[in-house]
Amino acid sequence: MRDKWKGAGKVTQQEIIESLLQFINQETSTEEEFNEHALMLFAYQYENNLPYRTYCMQKGKTARTVKTWRDIPAVPINAFKELTLSCVSPEQAERVFMTSGTTRGVRGKHYHPTLSVYDHSMIVNFRKRFMKERDKIKMGILFPTEEHMPNSSLAHYLALAVNVFGTEDSHYLVDRDGLNMDRLLAELEQAEQSGEPYALLGASFSFVHVFEELAKRGKTFRLPEGSRILDTGGFKNQSREMDLDEFYDTLSAYLGVPRRECINMYGMTELSTQFYDDGNETVPSVKSGPHWIRTRVIHPLTGEEMPKGKRGVLVHCDLGNFNSVTTILTEDMGVETDGGFLLLGRVQGAEAKGCSMAVEEFIRAAKGTSE
Amino acid sequence: MREYAGYIPHIGDEPIETRVLTFEKNGERVEVEVPLLTVEQLNKVIEKVKQASAQFLKSLSVTEIINLLDRVMEQLLDRRHPYRQKAEQVLPIVTGYDEEMVRLGLTSYFKTFRKPQLQRFLVEDLENPLLLDDFQPRPKGGLSKAVGPDVIVHVWAGNVPALPLWSLISGLLVKSGNIGKVSSAEPLFAGWFARLLVEVEPKLADCLAVVWWKGGDVERERAVFGQADVVVGYGSNASLEEMQRRLPVTTRFLPFGHKLSFGIVSRSCLDARKAWHVAHQAAFDIVRYDQQGCYSPHLFYVQTGGIVSPKEFARYVAHELNCFAKRFPRRPLSLEEMAAQASWRQREELDVLVNKEKEVLGNEAGDWTVVYEPERREFAASCLNRVVKIVAFDDISQIISEIAPYRAFLQTVGVAASPKELFEWAEWLGKAGATRVTALGHMTSPEAGWHHDGRFNLRDLVQMVDIESAAEAYAEQFAPYVD
Numbered sequence: 140m141r142d143k144w145k146g147a148g149k150v151t152q153q154e155i156i157e158s159l160l161q162f163i164n165q166e167t168s169t170e171e172e173f174n175e176h177a178l179m180l181f182a183y184q185y186e187n188n189l190p191y192r193t194y195c196m197q198k199g200k201t202a203r204t205v206k207t208w209r210d211i212p213a214v215p216i217n218a219f220k221e222l223t224l225s226c227v228s229p230e231q232a233e234r235v236f237m238t239s240g241t242t243r244g245v246r247g248k249h250y251h252p253t254l255s256v257y258d259h260s261m262i263v264n265f266r267k268r269f270m271k272e273r274d275k276i277k278m279g280i281l282f283p284t285e286e287h288m289p290n291s292s293l294a295h296y297l298a299l300a301v302n303v304f305g306t307e308d309s310h311y312l313v314d315r316d317g318l319n320m321d322r323l324l325a326e327l328e329q330a331e332q333s334g335e336p337y338a339l340l341g342a343s344f345s346f347v348h349v350f351e352e353l354a355k356r357g358k359t360f361r362l363p364e365g366s367r368i369l370d371t372g373g374f375k376n377q378s379r380e381m382d383l384d385e386f387y388d389t390l391s392a393y394l395g396v397p398r399r400e401c402i403n404m405y406g407m408t409e410l411s412t413q414f415y416d417d418g419n420e421t422v423p424s425v426k427s428g429p430h431w432i433r434t435r436v437i438h439p440l441t442g443e444e445m446p447k448g449k450r451g452v453l454v455h456c457d458l459g460n461f462n463s464v465t466t467i468l469t470e471d472m473g474v475e476t477d478g479g480f481l482l483l484g485r486v487q488g489a490e491a492k493g494c495s496m497a498v499e500e501f502i503r504a505a506k507g508t509s510e
Numbered sequence: 511m512r513e514y515a516g517y518i519p520h521i522g523d524e525p526i527e528t529r530v531l532t533f534e535k536n537g538e539r540v541e542v543e544v545p546l547l548t549v550e551q552l553n554k555v556i557e558k559v560k561q562a563s564a565q566f567l568k569s570l571s572v573t574e575i576i577n578l579l580d581r582v583m584e585q586l587l588d589r590r591h592p593y594r595q596k597a598e599q600v601l602p603i604v605t606g607y608d609e610e611m612v613r614l615g616l617t618s619y620f621k622t623f624r625k626p627q628l629q630r631f632l633v634e635d636l637e638n639p640l641l642l643d644d645f646q647p648r649p650k651g652g653l654s655k656a657v658g659p660d661v662i663v664h665v666w667a668g669n670v671p672a673l674p675l676w677s678l679i680s681g682l683l684v685k686s687g688n689i690g691k692v693s694s695a696e697p698l699f700a701g702w703f704a705r706l707l708v709e710v711e712p713k714l715a716d717c718l719a720v721v722w723w724k725g726g727d728v729e730r731e732r733a734v735f736g737q738a739d740v741v742v743g744y745g746s747n748a749s750l751e752e753m754q755r756r757l758p759v760t761t762r763f764l765p766f767g768h769k770l771s772f773g774i775v776s777r778s779c780l781d782a783r784k785a786w787h788v789a790h791q792a793a794f795d796i797v798r799y800d801q802q803g804c805y806s807p808h809l810f811y812v813q814t815g816g817i818v819s820p821k822e823f824a825r826y827v828a829h830e831l832n833c834f835a836k837r838f839p840r841r842p843l844s845l846e847e848m849a850a851q852a853s854w855r856q857r858e859e860l861d862v863l864v865n866k867e868k869e870v871l872g873n874e875a876g877d878w879t880v881v882y883e884p885e886r887r888e889f890a891a892s893c894l895n896r897v898v899k900i901v902a903f904d905d906i907s908q909i910i911s912e913i914a915p916y917r918a919f920l921q922t923v924g925v926a927a928s929p930k931e932l933f934e935w936a937e938w939l940g941k942a943g944a945t946r947v948t949a950l951g952h953m954t955s956p957e958a959g960w961h962h963d964g965r966f967n968l969r970d971l972v973q974m975v976d977i978e979s980a981a982e983a984y985a986e987q988f989a990p991y992v993d
Binding site: 197215217218221222438439440441450452470486491494497502 | 667668669670673695744745746747748766768769770771799801802803804806808843845846847848849850851852853854856857859860861862863864874875876888890891892893894915916919
């Protein structure tokens with residue numbers, strides 16, 4: 140197939156999209172097939188995105204020296220803040236997803252000329268990993284709507300979930316004023332009585348708020364069999380940090396959904412494809428993605444791949460990222476396992492070892508002086 | 511290999527609980543057993559130290575104390591001495607630093623505590639060291655004596671080898687009972703020093719203790735701080751604040767927070783002959799303890815207009831760091847430290863795509879990183895472990911305005927400049943908050959009697975007792991020999 144691309148000269152965006160949609164529809168793919176697509180996308184992105192090409196050249200990589208998907212220079216997620224990573228002019232983007240604010244207030248931007256690939260990737264994968272045997276399920280969404288947060292990839296993801304897989308009577312349970320607890324209680328009671336499976340989806344920290352409210356009211360539920368939970372994002376830097384075990388125990392205790400039916404989705408604004416686990420009976424759970432995304436665990440300084448079982452930093456090669464860059468270097472630590480990887484949390488700033496000031500402390504001090 | 515940290519005076523036969531801290535470097539492993547005393551045991555220790563130091567240590571003259579310390583240093587400087595050999599063998603594993611670097615560091619450090627240096631240290635702080643022994647006449651009239659506290663508690667931090675010596679020796683010179691809490695990052699040296707001191711003078715056996723608890727242990731800290739006259743604390747501002755909250759208001763607290771240091775290179779040093787040498791010294795200050803010390807440089811300001819440009823100078827420093835990487839390899843970093851470093855470097859590399867004048871230099875293994883910046887808009891900390899920025903400047907006033915917001919954090923400035931510039935710049939830097947100006951190559955070895963963070967090491971520990979001239983004159987009236 141690689142020859143096909145070569146023969147065709149420069150590929151167009153349309154050709155790329157069509158080929159990807161087909162590829163996603165395949166049941167699985169071989170290393171070779173994955174490689175072909177990854178290299179085709181690399182050549183396209185190298186050709187059409189000047190900042191990315193400059194970055195590759197800085198790394199000493201060109202279309203000629205990149206032989207497999209593993210050679211594709213990984214772009215640190217910070218680059219989405221500093222550079223315009225798009226093969227088409229940003230004005231032509233149907234949608235721009237942005238990362239949430241950071242210390243410096245600069246948000247990373249991910250340009251999508253069309254959402255067709257993102258949506259197809261999400262739908263095929265979500266059906267397999269979350270819906271499993273069901274076509275539709277009644278959903279409650281613990282997150283604002285897409286209209287409220289047009290630049291949030293998670294809002295779009297959840298909108299897709301509810302539009303494609305939610306029954307007619309599914310609802311958003313977060314509005315402008317935050318969590319609508321009365322609505323949620325009514326939904327949970329109704330689900331409990333109806334005996335129909337119910338799915339609650341949202342940001343991890345929203346679930347923590349739900350726990351707090353339920354605790355205040357002294358309420359617990361036993362959702363019907365087949366009910367499930369999807370949480371995402373973790374809860375670092377929120378009012379209350381929880382240990383994973385405690386989180387899923389509490390989830391299970393308040394809502395009566397066994398931990399194996401509590402699915403965690405790991406996604407990023409900078410990607411177009413998500414990872415899931417098969418429930419959280421034990422944590423950390425093994426995360427895996429569909430056949431169009433591959434993950435490497437690398438040594439943070441040398442960039443070399445870590446042997447299986449050794450901790451490192453995660454690099455994802457997502458073929459769904461046809462317009463930005465396929466390969467991104469995350470700030471997440473992980474370890475490769477059978478059938479996927481364990482997510483070990485975000486790389487935290489290292490504490491000072493000696494008596495010289497550490498960067499994190501300096502940033503706090505700098506904030507203190509500017510306030 | 512198993513080592514025992516701490517030093518506890520005899521407080522009865524009740525067993526003392528211990529914890530084991532494990533250190534590993536390049537396949538070599540050391541288990542360090544640290545004593546974890548109960549609050550009750552700590553109380554006994556404090557009581558014992560208080561009494562013994564009141565009886566024995568306070569009866570010694572300051573010269574006698576100096577002589578004892580000098581004998582300890584003589585042994586520590588002797589490379590055949592078992593404690594010295596232990597230090598050379600074990601500290602590199604515990605702290606991770608290169609063996610040769612630790613060895614050289616220890617020697618230059620111990621040299622600052624020999625007799626003449628300690629004498630200088632005393633004169634520097636007290637002018638007349640006899641003030642510690644007896645009432646001395648004062649120019650204002652009357653007499654004064656410097657009285658050390660009964661008990662000083664030291665909370666040490668960090669992994670710079672043997673760092674606790676500064677405050678512990680200061681505490682001994684003012685004849686106080688000393689309780690030191692070692693850090694988990696380097697729990698050994700203070701205990702060895704205590705044992706060696708007691709070997710030299712067995713009567714000091716109950717005058718000091720070296721203990722351990724996990725930093726932030728509310729129960730133990732409250733109990734111990736409550737009985738101290740002075741608490742000397744090292745650590746981040748956050749942990750110092752925590753400590754302060756546990757102190758009675760009457761207890762004096764001497765906090766030493768994390769600091770920021772940097773270097774300045776004048777254009778007068780930047781000719782083809784001198785620049786290499788200056789770059790070598792700058793690199794040495796970076797390499798020594800991998801920038802972990804409060805006196806270690808985060809960045810170097812290099813003046814434009816010399817024969818060697820700041821950008822070229824950055825390459826010189828890079829070259830020197832590359833050479834040092836072979837001679838004194840950096841300590842092995844944790845995955846977290848590596849990731850922090852990688853992300854720091856990635857950010858700089860991305861910035862190069864936007865600021866073309868900028869340059870990021872480093873080797874494949876990531877042993878060191880030099881970033882050249884043509885101009886700076888804001889002062890920034892390095893992620894350390896041999897990562898440094900070289901920033902061009904034209905006039906000292908630019909530097910002063912950039913560092914101004916950080917005055918509370920500034921410490922050492924390593925200066926390479928002509929005598930005229932040195933004094934002119936020192937004036938500016940002092941106003942901006944820096945407390946130590948030194949030569950490049952000396953940033954990490956402060957001289958004996960330095961004013962740590964601009965303070966007096968001994969004077970801050972003691973309290974003065976005055977006999978006013980009125981009392982003296984008044985007493986005369988009641989003398990048996992009065993006419």
